Amino acid sequence: MTCKISGAWVVIRTCPFDGTESILGVFPEGKAALLKLEHFMDSPEDDEAYNIEFHMFRSVEQELEAIQRCKANRAEWDEKSRIYDNYKKEQEEAKAED
Numbered sequence: 001m002t003c004k005i006s007g008a009w010v011v012i013r014t015c016p017f018d019g020t021e022s023i024l025g026v027f028p029e030g031k032a033a034l035l036k037l038e039h040f041m042d043s044p045e046d047d048e049a050y051n052i053e054f055h056m057f058r059s060v061e062q063e064l065e066a067i068q069r070c071k072a073n074r075a076e077w078d079e080k081s082r083i084y085d086n087y088k089k090e091q092e093e094a095k096a097e098d
Contacts, residue, residue: 009028009032009053010033011033015048033052037052
């Protein structure tokens with residue numbers, strides 16, 4: 001039996017003294033992350049802060065698609081900026097001629 005994991009739960013501790021963060025564990029299930037957090041919270045010390053985050057895994061295809069979409073959006077933005085700059089230049093030239 002295969003299990004496809006789409007993401008991971010991460011338990012992070014933030015030090016109250018210097019603000020550094022330490023990863024205490026990476027878990028495929030939320031319940032496991034909560035159990036780990038519960039274990040640490042049995043004896044909290046010095047106002048330590050704990051966070052639980054969920055991070056999605058992305059495939060190579062998804063990353064390539066996102067990069068291509070970003071490049072297309074940038075090219076479209078550059079073209080619109082060029083057209084607008086040309087329009088402003090034409091307007092300034094028309095005002096200068098008057």
